[in-house]
Amino acid sequence: QVQLVESGGGLVQAGNSLRLSCAASGLIPNNYAMAWFRQAPEKDREFVAAISADGTRTYFADSVKGRFAISRDNAQKTTDLQMNTLKPEDTAAYYCAGGRRVYGASIRQLDYVDWGQGTQVTVSS
Numbered sequence: 457q458v459q460l461v462e463s464g465g466g467l468v469q470a471g472n473s474l475r476l477s478c479a480a481s482g483l484i485p486n487n488y489a490m491a492w493f494r495q496a497p498e499k500d501r502e503f504v505a506a507i508s509a510d511g512t513r514t515y516f517a518d519s520v521k522g523r524f525a526i527s528r529d530n531a532q533k534t535t536d537l538q539m540n541t542l543k544p545e546d547t548a549a550y551y552c553a554g555g556r557r558v559y560g561a562s563i564r565q566l567d568y569v570d571w572g573q574g575t576q577v578t579v580s581s
Contacts, residue, residue, distance in 0.1 A: 458482045458570040460552050465575030468542055476537040478552030478572060489561035490528055490535040491568060494548035494577075504550070505537060506561035513560045520546075542579045549574040 464476040478490065491506035505526040506515040514526050520539075528535040535552060553568035562568070 458484055458488070458554055460554060460570055460572035462550065462552050462572045462575040465550060465577045467578045467580065470543055470579055470581050472542055473538070473540045474542060474577060476539065476550055476552075476575060476577070478535045478537075480533040480535070480554065484533065484554075485556055487556050487558055488554055489557035489568075490526075491553045491561060491563070492526065492535075492537045492550055493553060493565060494546075494550045495574075496545075496548040499548075501551070501565060503563045503565070506563055507535065508559075508561045509557065515561055515563055517563075539577070542577075544579050544581045547577060547579050549576050 459481045461479050468474050487509045492504040493501050494504050495501040503517050507526045507528050511528050523541045525538040551574045552572045554570040555568035
């Protein structure tokens with residue numbers, strides 16, 4: 457089983473940037489795609505961004521497209537989420553997730569079997 461640990465959350469003013477990181481440990485299988493999801497208070501968890509196992513394909517929710525970027529370093533076993541031009545509506549607990557995917561990366565939660573504990577991001581107006 458893969459263990460995932462997020463870091464980098466915090467309090468930031470609207471318009472500023474924040475970078476989240478997800479560190480993986482354990483036996484990482486081949487074709488292991490990674491994704492970020494988030495959950496705001498009293499809302500369902502939603503997809504944010506995903507990246508294929510080889511890092512060549514990325515996917516973003518419409519709400520963050522153009523503002524967020526996802527990247528991974530397979531040698532370091534890390535996956536980062538760069539968040540720019542943050543808005544108060546980006547306030548949520550952010551979770552990284554991993555799962556096997558033959559091609560690309562899924563935007564569905566059920567396709568990911570490994571999850572981190574989450575890191576809180578709060579954007580003040």
